[in-house]
Amino acid sequence: MNRRFDAIIIGAGQAGPPLASRLTAAGMTVALIERKLFGGTCVNTGCMPTKTLVASAYAAHLARRAADYGVEIAGGIGIDMAKVKARADTVSFNARTGVETMLKSMDLCTVFEGHARFEGPDSVSIGGETIRAERIFINVGGRAAVPDMPGVNEVPFLTNTSMLALETLPEHLVVIGGSYIGLEFAQMYRRFGSRVTIVEKGPRLIGREDEDVSAAVRAILEAEGITIRTGAECISFEPHDAGVSVGVDCHDGSPREIGSHALLAVGRTPNTQDLELDKAGVVMDARDFIQVDEQLRTNVPGIWAMGDCNGRGAFTHTAYNDFEIVAANLLDGDDRKLSDRITAYALYIDPPLGRVGMSEAEARKSGRPLLISTRPMTRVGRAVEKGETQGFMKAIADAETKQLLGAAILGVSGDEAVHGLIDLIYTKQPYTVIQRSVPIHPTVSELLPTLLGDLKPATV
Template structure:
């Protein structure tokens, strides 16, 4: 039996920085990783996908050379092996950076292997038993592949497979019209694939407002992506060397021919082989670890951080989980998950930046509301770049004059949204932000104008 002051299971986005804080506090720490240091973000998520998005954007911009007054002198071709190699280098560099960081911590030991609880104070890993008064579970999640007719009879890909793909699919069918699926749809269409999105619900990214869903669909379809919504009875069968995807859609029931199929229908937590029952740690019906507002489980001395706790599915929420735990444990603060504003981005081009409530959520709150919306054609920076698709909009409480939510679908939207997020986080009124003097020419400079437009009216769409 080896004793530590703390044991961290999983080296994703919350684990290494927490190890660093505990190390600086003089605690002995074991951080256990069974696969790749850095978790989803570094190895199969944000880092490689946004690298691929950048390559696809460059190819798309080159094809639009005539819009900007230049010619490349021939058709644009994409070398997928070079594209994949670029993404792989970003992965390896980031992973090695994390590994070197951990190896330089005086009181931290990185252990490679599968951890499994033997009790609430003891785990087994590599035939060895480790114990500590504090456990932090940071095991992340993985792509879900649900049971569908024939899904076991054909090869299907997940996001993990896609970021390692070094060939161009001739016909790519993506099952799932949400954030991950849409990013891969646009990037592979720009690389040169024929792309079809199949979505069970009647619109893409159904958690967004209908006008956002419709605008995103329009952006993708304008580039040649085929979208099939309202798709029931999705099934798969081999068809020669390819795959036939059966889709019963209300408006189109024709099967789809595919050379590759990407499953992008959600994720599940990596909690099924941790021995959580031996520790008495509670999970919900989907396997997510149940935590309170302080990220503590039902068992004293055990916390759960990141994607495995169901309280956020982003790198920034996982990192904030670390910040909350470290602040409470080491700094004597009172930080809670409920204080966190929901903010995120969809990285199609142009990107969608989102914070707070949607219009629909605000409408259900019973408040008196103010709405405002402006097209990106009114943004000088967007016009100058020749990228005027999308819009920005806000919803505010008419009585408190606090912004409740905002969406910026347009060039730079993933960055410009932070001006609104920061004001919401500081609990400032729309009048305060209205008198900010943004820099010209930027996307953010339209925000005060959008605030001036706030009026008691229903949002479009």
């Protein structure tokens, strides 16, 4: 006999568990299905373990600079990768266990562990059992993409997931992909002591960012001894006695890079291919992302898709916001939608990049009159005091409405300081509101009024 629930949630990532909590609190019976690790990408192979590794790498980097601060460290700096890994594993394990314990102790929530497959628009099979519900929420996340590059299946390669299993230090790590994930791992392992080369197909790193941001990030990484090969239009792989031979086909430098390890960091793909969504009639795009409307509804009534699998956001915070939109509309009588969300994210190299809204290039394409301001971190007292003055701040505003359109803070605490500007954009207030504020000294955020006060008409 088929079991019936008020709702089925497939996946225990960032959106699934809080939605289960809201639905059960409203008196609904919920079946939550997880086929592998509770907590999703963020907890297990994304934010939490990688930022734990970033913290270890920063500690090593700062220790090497101890003399700059008048601190003497005798005996040199050593890296115990087994302990580094164990620390990251512990952080993930504790978070994962917390999510699992919460779900399994939740009243009205039944947890199924196994692979969910659709049998129809209101039915899902799991472990030989079929369960039904009028509402089904898909929160299956994504994984590292493995493009069909020549020779890629003939060599051992790493992804962001398998990188986390390393207990030894790569002698030479070749990172394929000069975007967010690749750059974080590149700097991290360089600071642990590996030789690192980044191979990027495009003409510059993090191509979605403005050219000045891209150039500054490149300078930061190169100053730490990372080799960067851009314009690698024909990337290929061959086995090599030393590990992996990567063909780069760049205009300058050797046509190949020989690495002990190769990391593929060239994008993400959704975990939707084996859900048998066709049996439910759910439409996906050419890249297997589930198509959703402004309220996260699929084309099939009663089925929603949240998080990375819908292609409408690739971050933990956007997945959680998907939950908020769905819950508010279903339970609170609200009318929240995806277009209310302002693009905001961070790149966790050191120093970090905090970003919100439009880039300068996007703002210029809009055709509106612009005001732009930049300020180097060398003129930020907090950065000078910490001895970390790399990077700069930039803000872009509409000259007519005085609305802030976007900002980038590449510098110490940039991922935190940018939130003052995120809040400004969400409140739809003119930038003069922040310009006239009195922030705390000494902080990075105290320079936001100065940055906004220096806004000048954009030059052509």
